[in-house]
Amino acid sequence: MRSIQDDRTTRAVIRDEALRLFAERGPESVTMRQIAGAAGVSAGLVVHHFGSKDGLRQEVDQYVLTVFEGMLRELTAGTGGQPLDPGAGAASLSEAFARHLPAGSPLPGYLRRLLLTGSDTGRMLFRQLFELSRRTLDELSAAGLAAPGRDPAVRAALLLANDLAVFLLRDHLADVLGTDPLSADGMARWAPELLGIYAGGLNAAAPGEAPPRA
Numbered sequence: 001m002r003s004i005q006d007d008r009t010t011r012a013v014i015r016d017e018a019l020r021l022f023a024e025r026g027p028e029s030v031t032m033r034q035i036a037g038a039a040g041v042s043a044g045l046v047v048h049h050f051g052s053k054d055g056l057r058q059e060v061d062q063y064v065l066t067v068f069e070g071m072l073r074e075l076t077a078g079t080g081g082q083p084l085d086p087g088a089g090a091a092s093l094s095e096a097f098a099r100h101l102p103a104g105s106p107l108p109g110y111l112r113r114l115l116l117t118g119s120d121t122g123r124m125l126f127r128q129l130f131e132l133s134r135r136t137l138d139e140l141s142a143a144g145l146a147a148p149g150r151d152p153a154v155r156a157a158l159l160l161a162n163d164l165a166v167f168l169l170r171d172h173l174a175d176v177l178g179t180d181p182l183s184a185d186g187m188a189r190w191a192p193e194l195l196g197i198y199a200g201g202l203n204a205a206a207p208g209e210a211p212p213r214a
Contacts, residue, residue, distance in 0.1 A: 010041065010045070010049070011049050013039050013040075013041075014035065014036075014039045014041065014045075014046055014049060014050070014056070015056070015059055015060055015063060017035055017038040017039040018030070018035045018039075018056050018057075018060055019060050019063065019064075019106050019107065019110055020038070020106040021034060021035060021038060022057070022060060022106075022110050022113070023106035023107070023109035023110035023113060024106070024109070026113060026117075027053075027057055027121075030053075031053075032046050032047065032052075032053055032056075035053075035056070057121065060110070061114075061121060061124075061125050064107060064110065064111055064114075064125065065125065065128050065129065065132070067100050067101070067107060068129060068132060069132055070100055071096045071097070071100050072132065072136050074096050074100075097182060097187045098184050098187065101182060103183065103184075108167045108170060108182060111125075111164075111167050112167055112168050112170070115164065115168065116168065129160055129164070130156065130157060130160055133156040133157070133159055133160040133163075134152070134153065134156040136156075137152060137155060137156045137159065138152070162194075166181050166182065166190070167182075170182060174186070177189070
């Protein structure tokens, strides 16, 4: 049985193991006893911390949202007013993904499972991610770093759909690109193109690339 002195650490271990198992098998197929066994604690301790599996799922979903919020906050704050500059932003985007989504993280797999199953939890999480995307666009617009567009809601949804596509289509993208787009090497390739398009549209040249002909 696992013995951890810090209650917060114990809670985090249980949450992380639940996230891993949920990503592998789906939340409906995982029992509290299995989560407890993976975390090295008693089932009673899991109940003590989270009350029920629904309570644990809520904490896991909130953690997923917090990770995304942390990445967006990191990329839109303290960047010298140029968060979408391809040259300056590509490295920070790659570093942010590596920091918040280390190799082997189950978070992308869990997010994909949630969003594609049509569950109430998936719909709620998508709405939360959409609201986060809207707030981020509003903040960039207020700072003069982005235009809200004619329909800010559609623009926020478009940006969110583009970001989520990397998670939802990860395996297919890795197949055609020869690199996992969420790995450090993959993000080093992905980020300059992504930020170049965000900054200047499809006619924008990536750093070191000749501009397109008129």
